[in-house]
Amino acid sequence: MKNYLARCVISIGLLLAGTSTLRSQGSSVEGQVKAGFLYNFAQFIQWPNQAFSDREMPFTMCVTGDPFEGVLEKTVERETLSGRRIVVRRLGPADNLHGCHLLYVGKLEAKRGMEFLGAASRVFAVEGLPILTVGDSEDFINIGGMIRFIEMGNRVRFEINPDAAERVSLRLSSNLLRVADVVRPR
Amino acid sequence: MISFRNLSIPNKIVAIIMIISGAALLLTSGSLIAYDFSAARRDLITSANAFAGIVADNTTASVSFNDTVTALETLNSLRADPSIIAACIYTPDGLFVQRVIQAAHSCPDRPAVNASESNLVLVSAPIQLKGKDIGTVQLRATLGPAYTHLRLEILTIALISFVAALFAFVLSYRMHKFVSEPILNLANTANDVSRLKDYSIRAAKETEDELGVLVDAFNEMLGQIQKRENDLEERTAELVQASRMKDEFLATLSHELRTPLNSILGWAVLVREGKLPPDREASALESIERNARMQARLIEDLLDVSRIISGKLTVDSSLVGLNQIVESAIEVVRPAALAKQIRVEFKKPSEPVRITGDAARLQQVVWNLLSNAMKFTGDRGSVAVVLEKSGHYASISVSDNGIGIAPEFLPYVFDRFRQADGSSTRKHGGLGLGLAIVRHIVEMHGGSVGVDSRGRGQGTTFTIKLPLLVAEESMSESFKVQRGEVTGESFRLGQGQ
Numbered sequence: 001m002k003n004y005l006a007r008c009v010i011s012i013g014l015l016l017a018g019t020s021t022l023r024s025q026g027s028s029v030e031g032q033v034k035a036g037f038l039y040n041f042a043q044f045i046q047w048p049n050q051a052f053s054d055r056e057m058p059f060t061m062c063v064t065g066d067p068f069e070g071v072l073e074k075t076v077e078r079e080t081l082s083g084r085r086i087v088v089r090r091l092g093p094a095d096n097l098h099g100c101h102l103l104y105v106g107k108l109e110a111k112r113g114m115e116f117l118g119a120a121s122r123v124f125a126v127e128g129l130p131i132l133t134v135g136d137s138e139d140f141i142n143i144g145g146m147i148r149f150i151e152m153g154n155r156v157r158f159e160i161n162p163d164a165a166e167r168v169s170l171r172l173s174s175n176l177l178r179v180a181d182v183v184r185p186r
Numbered sequence: 187m188i189s190f191r192n193l194s195i196p197n198k199i200v201a202i203i204m205i206i207s208g209a210a211l212l213l214t215s216g217s218l219i220a221y222d223f224s225a226a227r228r229d230l231i232t233s234a235n236a237f238a239g240i241v242a243d244n245t246t247a248s249v250s251f252n253d254t255v256t257a258l259e260t261l262n263s264l265r266a267d268p269s270i271i272a273a274c275i276y277t278p279d280g281l282f283v284q285r286v287i288q289a290a291h292s293c294p295d296r297p298a299v300n301a302s303e304s305n306l307v308l309v310s311a312p313i314q315l316k317g318k319d320i321g322t323v324q325l326r327a328t329l330g331p332a333y334t335h336l337r338l339e340i341l342t343i344a345l346i347s348f349v350a351a352l353f354a355f356v357l358s359y360r361m362h363k364f365v366s367e368p369i370l371n372l373a374n375t376a377n378d379v380s381r382l383k384d385y386s387i388r389a390a391k392e393t394e395d396e397l398g399v400l401v402d403a404f405n406e407m408l409g410q411i412q413k414r415e416n417d418l419e420e421r422t423a424e425l426v427q428a429s430r431m432k433d434e435f436l437a438t439l440s441h442e443l444r445t446p447l448n449s450i451l452g453w454a455v456l457v458r459e460g461k462l463p464p465d466r467e468a469s470a471l472e473s474i475e476r477n478a479r480m481q482a483r484l485i486e487d488l489l490d491v492s493r494i495i496s497g498k499l500t501v502d503s504s505l506v507g508l509n510q511i512v513e514s515a516i517e518v519v520r521p522a523a524l525a526k527q528i529r530v531e532f533k534k535p536s537e538p539v540r541i542t543g544d545a546a547r548l549q550q551v552v553w554n555l556l557s558n559a560m561k562f563t564g565d566r567g568s569v570a571v572v573l574e575k576s577g578h579y580a581s582i583s584v585s586d587n588g589i590g591i592a593p594e595f596l597p598y599v600f601d602r603f604r605q606a607d608g609s610s611t612r613k614h615g616g617l618g619l620g621l622a623i624v625r626h627i628v629e630m631h632g633g634s635v636g637v638d639s640r641g642r643g644q645g646t647t648f649t650i651k652l653p654l655l656v657a658e659e660s661m662s663e664s665f666k667v668q669r670g671e672v673t674g675e676s677f678r679l680g681q682g683q
Contacts, residue, residue, distance in 0.1 A: 173247065
């Protein structure tokens, strides 16, 4: 009875939130949700001070395998993080990750993904600058990624590997962990 | 309607205690309930606000990531508090998630502004992310559980009040006897006193409080009434006695005046008719004279008593030789002594005994004592008179071996109209005034008179003491004083001391 009631409440909530129809509205809706989530991750995660060279340095989101088609730029263009502007950088094949705070790796083959993650960990190893890595591919966590989007039916959820984030001095809010599926790589 | 004034004291006490304890109980419990009532709403608002704040903090990520499942989990943690009947989370788009206990209180599409019912409390808390409002938590809390609690409290207080009232009633009903019982006892005592006319009854004092004071006052009043009553009885007895003595005296007087008159009349008739032989005529006239003198003597005594009572009896003050006075008194009674063959002895000192006083009155005193002795001494008896000086006094004692005086009558022999009893009056005659006159005259001379008898048939001795010669001034002073005293006393008849 209670379960039934809870399910009713959930479905009403979802209905009213108006975020339930990902499939029917195509990939741009999925892109919007993921773009919002990327911005939200940045709000629930604290970067160490040395990640920014000065007060004016913008928060930089580096994107590869872009699924957003310009939605991400729109989402963050008026937003700030602790007073910093947010910029979106599209990575070409030869670009390095220097100056990135967040790296989104789209649905690439595992080999390419591993290259990006390796580059991100090199940035931390050389410059001590942590980069939050977010990806779509199924084994993203297993190859060393921190957050992976999951599409469950018509909803977008995400997995977090807190150990990987903490290894590079990123501090995750407990609130964020509460809404995420916390996983450890096998 | 029963007036409070007309209640009995026990009921008054019970009523007062009940009213006071009831008012105290009502006031305390009333203010307690009123305080709890206002505190209940305040406490509910405080706790609901705290819950709303916690929910807002914990649902930041859920709202940010559009995660209703975790938001609902957070809301479910509110089930610990039964007063929260609805919890709603709103985003700018509208209702995000809700948890409703009672269907009637389901969340509206937009955040409500006011609680719909008076016993509901509506609190809101903003869900903030980095200082930006991203949603709102609204909780609806009901005062229901608090009211249930209050109702239970009122019921408990009512129950306690009832038990307390019962307790106060029983207790005061048992304690009222401390007040009412002494009062009722006092009333019973008063009733007994007026019913039995016994003023010696006293109320028992049981307490030292105001009732004790009342009992004391009541007993004091009874004491005074009793004293008054006793005085009255005494006075009445005195008056009755005096009246009786006057009656007796009147009878005696009539008799005593009549007796010599009979003799006088009898002899007078015989003499007037001239039927007596000449030798008897002389003795008849003598008898008439003697009886006339006796009557004159009686009347003289009466007049003296009258003078004593009115304070008009006076005594001269001159130098008097007691030897001569006693001798002439003996001479007066000698014929009577001869007639009864009574021997009269007179023992006197060699030198004369002198005092200041009234010769005639002093002779009357001695004569009175002597004739008394003659009267109560049988034939061939003896009477002894002794004159002597003892200290500052001259003493004259007259002793006989006659019938004597019963010890119980001794204290009264000097009272007016007193004689040992009716029968002796008849046998011995006289008015019973002589000794009263003796005492008065002796006291006017500053002396005293005493009587001694060893009982009936043992004879009697009267002794007078008179002060020996003293200065003239103090003598007259003494007279005045004596007269004054005796005058004051003489209005009282009978045995007054």
